[in-house]
Amino acid sequence: MKYILIAALSIAIASCNQSQKSEGGENGSGKKLVVGATMLSMQNEFIVNVSDEMEAKAKELGVELITVDAERSALKQVEQVESFIAQGVDAIIMNPCEVEASSPAVKLAMDANIPIINVNSETSAKPTAFVGSDDTESARIAMKYLAEKLNGKGNVLIMHGFMGQAAQIKRDNGAKEILKANPGMKLLAEQTGEWDRAKAMSLMENWIQSYGSKINAVFAHNDEMGMGAVKALEAAGLKDKVIVVSVDAIPDALQSVKKGALNATIFQNAQEQGGKAIETAVKAAKKEKFEQEVLIPFQLVTKENVGEYLK
Known part of the structure; x- marks a missing residue:
């Protein structure tokens, strides 16, 4: 009887251990x-x-x-x-x-x-x-912020992410939706910066040469590009006249918002x-x-x- 009890207890312990294993990062086979x-x-x-x-x-x-x-x-x-x-x-x-x-x-x-x-x-x-x-919603939030700051009137530039990626497509859709609802806001130009800070800075420099003081706001699909845009605008002495908003809330962007360079970022968790x-x-x-x-x-x-x- 003693041996039967010990055997039963051993089986119960083994079963318990197996159950604990399967609750963690192990499959049914252990x-x-x-x-x-x-x-x-x-x-x-x-x-x-x-x-x-x-x-x-x-x-x-x-x-x-x-x-x-x-x-x-x-x-x-x-x-x-x-x-x-x-x-x-x-x-x-x-x-x-x-x-x-x-x-x-x-x-x-x-x-x-x-x-x-x-x-x-x-x-x-x-x-x-x-x-x-929902990437569409991130663009809605960003563009509604710009619409509020511009009182519904102004020229906007949009920096796209890598073309064909879901975030780029959805953020474009969300941005265009808010633009359509605010006819006083005009899309001055749009182009991809491929999610890249250096490419976005170069793109912003080109836009500054082309449009100069006509630029009122920039919506960048991510913070990397937003930070590139801010740097180009600061170098041209135009940042205090242009509102920039981007998406992600990476550490660099948060520090920039704190300093008042980047106007806003959309936190993505x-x-x-x-x-x-x-x-x-x-x-x-x-x-x-x-x-x-x-x-x-x-x-x-x-x-x-x-x-x-x-x-």
Whole structure:
């Protein structure tokens, strides 16, 4: 009887241990979960912030995370997903380079029965889940801010992100929606700065030469470009006459808002996006219940409330 009780207790303990393991970053067989992540560009500060948060959450959950840089190439991104599939990862997280050109990666993963979660940006092909924010809304918030500051009248320049990426398309749609609602605001020019600070600075310099004092405001699709625009305007002695707003609320931008150089930025929550992407990937890999769409709100940051966002 004594031996039967000991055996029963051993089985119960083993069962309890197995249950505890499956609650963390291990699959049903007790092996550590492996998640592959392909990111748009590790030269982009916001994307690096999302990636860092993914790494932190993966470590917290006991998950092995393999992160690669697509270097803004959708073709390279598809190849990276193919490599993850060949490695037999448990789940894939993709920060898409382009709406259409990155879509084949989604189909490849789905066909291989590996859950794929899009983070921060979208594809036309529907993934297992999407974790990010409504980019259309970020542009609405930015342009409504400009409309208020300009009293509904003025000439606006728009710096686009990488053409064909979901954020660029949606932020363009949101901006045009507010422009249409404010006929006194005129679109002076629009062009891509490819999410890049140096390219945006060069673009702003060209616009200053072309339009000079006609420029009243600039909406940049991200802070990197917004900071480039600010630098060019400051060098030309025009910053105090031009309102600049951008998206992401990266540390540089927050400091610039605090100093009064960048007028406003739209806070996009990298911590929530990165953390929720990993949590969703783990749940999907373990066949647990998960949300197919996780939308994290944007928030307007100005000199008045920037202190709430500075670390």
